[in-house]
Amino acid sequence: MKRSISVLLVFIFLVSCSTVPITGRKRINVVSDAQILPASFAQYSGFLSENKLSSDVSKSDEIKSVGARISKAVDRYMRANGMTAEADSYRWEFNLIEDETVNAWCMPGGKVVFYTGILPICDNVDGVAAVMRHEVAHAFAKHGQERMTSSYGQQLGGIAVAISTGNKDPRTKELWNTIYGVGSQVGMLAYSRTHETEADKLGVVFMIMAGYNPNEAVNVWVRMSQRAAAQNAPPEFLSTHPSNQTRIKNLKDWIPQAKVIAKKLNAQTLAN
Ligand SMILES: [Zn+2]
16 A cells, blocks of 8 residues: 555656756646646636726736737747647736736736836836746746645645636635735745746746847846835835845846847747
């Protein structure tokens, strides 16, 4: 009996072990897209129905057009690198919510929200792209699913709750809010340093592929840190996305290499 359980555990480990594209990091994720995407889309539409979309048409359009350009770069990458199933199943969507909270997030399958409160930190279109590429990269690398797989996810209620498609169920909603940093509730889960670094790296590549200025990613983090220091309280975005000088330095160091990778990937994915 014990032996068969061990064999089963090894089997589960092997089938759920995969590699993050581009960075090559090994990850364990037992949550499939088929399980999580319907739940994600239900949570997202529930969120939109309970929150106010921004009435600023030009700002909302900017969020949508930047999101479309960056997600197209991701889509090109996926289709050229054996990820057609993912490319077909993601439903990219970008909405601006009227809310002072300094935050942005992305749920599995490409469901992005920006709050109007983060726009002064973005400052310009490349700044919007800098926040967008980071959130899109979390979704591309499936960091949320890894968190659900991890002991954090288990403590918070587990995968069974997370994949419930009932967008009104308070327990499911709370779990999603915690894992994806939705809203301004206390107790959101900070992304791990590994996930943050990876989202920064992947995101810069996608941002360059889409034609934006990667140096603005550095400036966004500088503005975020300055605001936190001035107000003596971190914006919501910083409570889930820890910021420090190391991160700014890492981004600066990474940009030259990211330019080389983005150029190569653009050549590969724009060839056909
Ligand atoms: Zn992040």
